[in-house]
Amino acid sequence: MSTREYMLGNVAIARGIVEGGAQVISGYPGTPSSEIIDTLSRMDERNFYVEWSVNEKVAMEVAAGAAWSGVRSVVTMKHVGLNVAADPLMTLAYTGVKGGMVIIVADDPSCHSSQNEQDTRKYADFSLVPCLDPSTIQEAKDMIPYAFELSEKFEIPVIFRPTTRISHGKSDIEPGEIVEDRPRAHFEKLIDRWVMLPKNARVRHPHLLGIQENITKELENSSWNELSINNDSESKIGIIASGIASVYAKEAILNLGIDISFLKVGTYPVPEGLIMNMLEHADTVLVIEELEPVVEDRVRIITNKTSSCTRIIGKTGDFVPRFGELNVELCEAAITNAFGTGEKTKLTESTVDMEEMADVASIKLPLRPPAMCPGCSHRAVYYAMKNVFGNDAVYPSDIGCYTLGVQSGTVETTLCMGSSITLASGIYHAGESRPICCSIGDSTFFHTGMNGLMNAVYNKANITVTILDNRVTAMTGHQPNPGMGKTATGEPTVDISIENLCRGLGAEFVEVVDAYDRKATEEVFKRAKEYNGTSVVIAEQACVIDARRAGIRLKPYVIDVDKCTGCKQCVKFGCPAIEFDSESKHANITALCTGCGVCGQICKFDAISEVKK
Amino acid sequence: MSADKTKLDLIISGVGGQGAILASDIIGKAAVLAGVPIRAAETHGMAQRGGSVVNHIRLGCELGSMIPLHGADVLLALEPVEALRYIDSLSDDGVVIVNTQPVLPVTVTSGGDEYPDVSEIVDVLKSNHKVKVVAFNAFELAIKAGHPQAMNVVMVGAASNYLPMSKDLLIDCIKGMVPPKTVDINVNAFELGRAKV
Ligand SMILES: Cc1ncc(C[n+]2csc(CCOP(=O)(O)OP(=O)(O)O)c2C)c(N)n1
Ligand code: SF4
Ligand code: SF4
Numbered sequence: 001m002s003t004r005e006y007m008l009g010n011v012a013i014a015r016g017i018v019e020g021g022a023q024v025i026s027g028y029p030g031t032p033s034s035e036i037i038d039t040l041s042r043m044d045e046r047n048f049y050v051e052w053s054v055n056e057k058v059a060m061e062v063a064a065g066a067a068w069s070g071v072r073s074v075v076t077m078k079h080v081g082l083n084v085a086a087d088p089l090m091t092l093a094y095t096g097v098k099g100g101m102v103i104i105v106a107d108d109p110s111c112h113s114s115q116n117e118q119d120t121r122k123y124a125d126f127s128l129v130p131c132l133d134p135s136t137i138q139e140a141k142d143m144i145p146y147a148f149e150l151s152e153k154f155e156i157p158v159i160f161r162p163t164t165r166i167s168h169g170k171s172d173i174e175p176g177e178i179v180e181d182r183p184r185a186h187f188e189k190l191i192d193r194w195v196m197l198p199k200n201a202r203v204r205h206p207h208l209l210g211i212q213e214n215i216t217k218e219l220e221n222s223s224w225n226e227l228s229i230n231n232d233s234e235s236k237i238g239i240i241a242s243g244i245a246s247v248y249a250k251e252a253i254l255n256l257g258i259d260i261s262f263l264k265v266g267t268y269p270v271p272e273g274l275i276m277n278m279l280e281h282a283d284t285v286l287v288i289e290e291l292e293p294v295v296e297d298r299v300r301i302i303t304n305k306t307s308s309c310t311r312i313i314g315k316t317g318d319f320v321p322r323f324g325e326l327n328v329e330l331c332e333a334a335i336t337n338a339f340g341t342g343e344k345t346k347l348t349e350s351t352v353d354m355e356e357m358a359d360v361a362s363i364k365l366p367l368r369p370p371a372m373c374p375g376c377s378h379r380a381v382y383y384a385m386k387n388v389f390g391n392d393a394v395y396p397s398d399i400g401c402y403t404l405g406v407q408s409g410t411v412e413t414t415l416c417m418g419s420s421i422t423l424a425s426g427i428y429h430a431g432e433s434r435p436i437c438c439s440i441g442d443s444t445f446f447h448t449g450m451n452g453l454m455n456a457v458y459n460k461a462n463i464t465v466t467i468l469d470n471r472v473t474a475m476t477g478h479q480p481n482p483g484m485g486k487t488a489t490g491e492p493t494v495d496i497s498i499e500n501l502c503r504g505l506g507a508e509f510v511e512v513v514d515a516y517d518r519k520a521t522e523e524v525f526k527r528a529k530e531y532n533g534t535s536v537v538i539a540e541q542a543c544v545i546d547a548r549r550a551g552i553r554l555k556p557y558v559i560d561v562d563k564c565t566g567c568k569q570c571v572k573f574g575c576p577a578i579e580f581d582s583e584s585k586h587a588n589i590t591a592l593c594t595g596c597g598v599c600g601q602i603c604k605f606d607a608i609s610e611v612k613k
Numbered sequence: 614m615s616a617d618k619t620k621l622d623l624i625i626s627g628v629g630g631q632g633a634i635l636a637s638d639i640i641g642k643a644a645v646l647a648g649v650p651i652r653a654a655e656t657h658g659m660a661q662r663g664g665s666v667v668n669h670i671r672l673g674c675e676l677g678s679m680i681p682l683h684g685a686d687v688l689l690a691l692e693p694v695e696a697l698r699y700i701d702s703l704s705d706d707g708v709v710i711v712n713t714q715p716v717l718p719v720t721v722t723s724g725g726d727e728y729p730d731v732s733e734i735v736d737v738l739k740s741n742h743k744v745k746v747v748a749f750n751a752f753e754l755a756i757k758a759g760h761p762q763a764m765n766v767v768m769v770g771a772a773s774n775y776l777p778m779s780k781d782l783l784i785d786c787i788k789g790m791v792p793p794k795t796v797d798i799n800v801n802a803f804e805l806g807r808a809k810v
Contacts, residue, residue: 006638006645008655031658113658136652169678170637170653172645247677255681328681363737365694366726368718370629370664404662407719475659574723576663591761 004174009137009167010035013104013160016144018048020100021179022074024066025050026059028447029476030078031113032167033106037076038477041488047182052479052488055417055447056081060088060103067101067157068194069185072148076104079118080416084448086123089157093127094204095193096155099183100148103129107163109290109325115399115414117323119291120161124268128208130215131159131268132224133243137171139266143224145179150218154211163290165244165325216269224266227274229281233259237339238282238310240265240275240299242289245326249288252331258339265289270298279308286338287314290326313338371404374577375554375594377515377541378402378468382410383573383598384518385437385466388525393435396423398449400441401474401543407574410439418448425452425461435529437464442498443473443481450505456534457506464528464535465507468515469498470543478546502536509533515541518601544594554595555610561586563607570599570608619649619777620673622680625768626699627691628716629661632765635790636689637668639769643778643786644672654678663719667699672777689772691751691765692716693734700738708745709738710771710810712764714752747771747810754805759798766791766799770806780807 007015014036017025025048027037040050049066053059056077063075077085082105089103105123108114124131132147134140140162147158192200219225237258241249242265253260263278265271278285279302287296293315300312314320319334372379382405389395397403397411398420405411413423424438440449445467453465473479480486485495502510509531513524521539528535542552559570566585570578577592578599589599589608600608623640627633637653644651652674656666669680682701688709690696696711703709713731720726735748751771755764766787773783784800791799 002645002648004645006641006651035657112656112660165654165678168655168657170641170651170655171678172651244677248679251676251681327679328677328684363697363729363733364727365698366718366720366728368628368663368665368694368720370660370662371719373662401662404659571723574719576719576722579717579722 012141014039016141020145023071026062027076056085060085067097100151101157219267220271236283238285375596382408384521396438421452509535515539556593626695652678712751758802763802766802767806770803
């Protein structure tokens with residue numbers, strides 16, 4: 001009987017964490033990384049501690065504290081989370097660790113669910129922390145226990161960098177042994193290691209540089225790098241591909257049926273010896289990697305060092321795009337363009353372009369962008385906000401499900417988490433004379449919004465801050481946050497009051513309102529708009545998905561066709577459960593209705609009411 | 614279609630919330646039990662909020678999970694517009710199985726876009742005569758089976774005719790994966806879909 005299991009990439013990574021004997025796991029949700037902790041926190045039996053932290057910097061430091069106490073730890077985040085956690089990362093490289101520490105940072109080439117597509121391998125290079133880059137889900141799982149060993153051997157944290165296609169891919173997986181040996185935590189008082197006074201930092205920086213050579217040697221001999229030299233062909237073609245791009249490149253090479261030398265790179269620092277070997281056997285080397293030319297630049301440096309004359313191409317020469325994810329077609333095109341004799345083939349459209357594709361043959365396809373759910377409280381708050389502040393106002397916003405409300409005209413900025421209140425302050429202090437009303441979700445407020453509010457109040461920004469409190473981190477898959485009164489594993493804990501928190505941060509105008517009560521919400525917004533100073537409106541209502549999971553079901557609404565005049569006021573509200581029948585000229589509510597009742601408060605003809613049973 | 618009987622590239626397209634992931638999971642679990650290597654890529658995250666979603670499933674594959682353009686053997690479309698949107702992923706001799714029940718996007722319900730005529734969509738699919746088209750209303754069959762949400766399982770039933778796994782194995786997987794109370798409904802749904810091809 002085979003022991004193979006069908007697993008999501010992130011579930012396999014969670015399995016790798018268990019196999020590696022991690023004792024403390026922390027993280028902040030972010031697509032495509034969230035299911036790692038979701039999986040660990042839902043396990044029935046656990047012999048490790050797992051938490052959702054309030055942001056990535058906090059999570060990184062929690063994991064570092066554990067590793068400094070001699071146990072194995074993991075921190076998880078999405079790529080942009082590492083920007084938030086970059087401060088501890090850069091110095092953690094100097095201090096190093098005792099217990100193995102793995103920093104899991106999931107990249108999102110093509111921005112499937114992200115505001116940018118930065119390449120974490122650059123951070124590895126910048127911080128001088130080694131990095132592992134899996135090409136398959138099996139490899140991803142197997143790399144985690146190895147990463148712990150590497151981390152302990154060199155007393156340095158290790159970055160593990162899956163991409164969306166690993167984290168959200170699925171595959172048949174062979175599970176491995178679980179490390180049973182669990183050291184007891186003991187914080188050793190190594191003052192010259194853990195206290196980065198300048199005199200200690202000056203010692204640790206050369207130490208960090210000094211261990212790079214041995215780390216490189218160790219990684220060079222690992223199974224994550226593979227070189228196959230083609231000796232018998234005339235061809236002097238070499239291809240180097242890294243991480244997930246290596247499987248696309250392999251398939252492209254098979255399809256094209258060409259003889260080449262091939263190097264798969266799965267580690268950073270890159271395997272210098274294998275690269276030199278490849279350079280000896282090839283006239284031209286094409287480097288295929290997603291996003292930044294990390295491997296390519298290294299190969300060029302090695303070429304210079306060895307005074308080899310091999311030509312290095314990839315991003316150089318525009319053979320491989322520096323944006324978006326790669327696929328087999330793009331790899332085939334790169335290879336034929338680089339080594340073929342014919343004309344350059346045009347790059348074919350990618351799957352991402354297909355999502356946007358609007359016409360097939362004679363038919364115009366309607367676009368299908370993601371939208372807020374039927375009954376989402378964010379839509380109701382935006383409706384009331386727009387009614388009060390009008391078109392002559394400025395609406396900075398933030399990142400979460402509410403960003404999908406961009407059609408309502410109340411989302412005019414999205415930069416990074418926590419940036420709504422701060423951008424609003426800057427716009428105000430710049431002298432913008434129109435009213436400024438920003439919006440931010442509860443999880444985002446806890447993440448980095450709080451500092452912005454304190455700053456706004458302290459520096460007297462005359463703005464309205466709307467906290468969309470749906471009591472969950474919805475966008476990334478409904479993870480708990482400090483406002484919910486329960487931890488990642490479902491244990492009851494303090495329920496942190498956003499209202500008290502805002503008052504504690506110095507805000508004097510703080511009002512709480514039921515987001516489904518349109519009139520009350522508009523009244524609060526009116527008072528907030530009048531207020532001179534930083535006003536805070538907290539609009540409360542559970543996320544409908546989360547409420548449904550908790551067993552809360554409201555009665556749906558219906559439209560009385562005798563009263564409906566076909567004015568489309570409710571349709572303009574934008575709830576996906578409301579359709580317009582152009583034949584009968586009446587609005588109609590579908591089975592998607594979750595019964596929030598807001599459309600009923602919008603209809604001027606009293607045509608919408610709760611279903612009576 | 615490929616000569617190797619265990620090799621099959623399948624694309625499942627649809628709308629976030631229709632259960633495309635459960636559909637791929639049933640096939641994936643069955644493949645692993647049958648000893649067939651599998652690679653899959655799924656839409657998670659933002660697009661799941663009612664956006665257009667697409668899952669790639671590669672049976673008998675040990676490389677990457679992304680099916681090259683014009684490479685899929687079967688396109689299983691849970692929604693008519695989403696069949697047309699991904700039609701270029703299908704190979705010249707591929708099969709498209711489409712549920713004819715539309716799900717209107719917000720661009721249609723509250724925007725200015727129009728939803729095309731479903732029979733026209735099916736005609737365009739058919740006029741591309743290189744592909745075989747199986748079009749039927751899986752939503753109605755799911756209601757007949759006992760619950761509209763079983764539409765995804767109806768579609769798995771239809772696709773099962775092309776899969777390199779036995780019907781019994783697929784049904785066993787379904788039984789283990791759906792809520793216990795809905796086992797009969799889902800097995801019915803599977804059979805109704807299977808009979809459509
Ligand atoms: C630094 C960073 N970490 C994580 C994310 C991923 N992310 C996007 S929105 C979001 C939280 C949304 O929660 P909330 O503010 O409560 O809004 P909701 O989705 O519940 O409406 C997260 C974690 C990110 N974009 N940037
Ligand atoms: S998941 Fe929750 S917060 Fe997100 S759009 Fe749906 S109802 Fe709104
Ligand atoms: S009550 Fe109205 S606005 Fe609320 S979910 Fe139902 S149709 Fe949509």
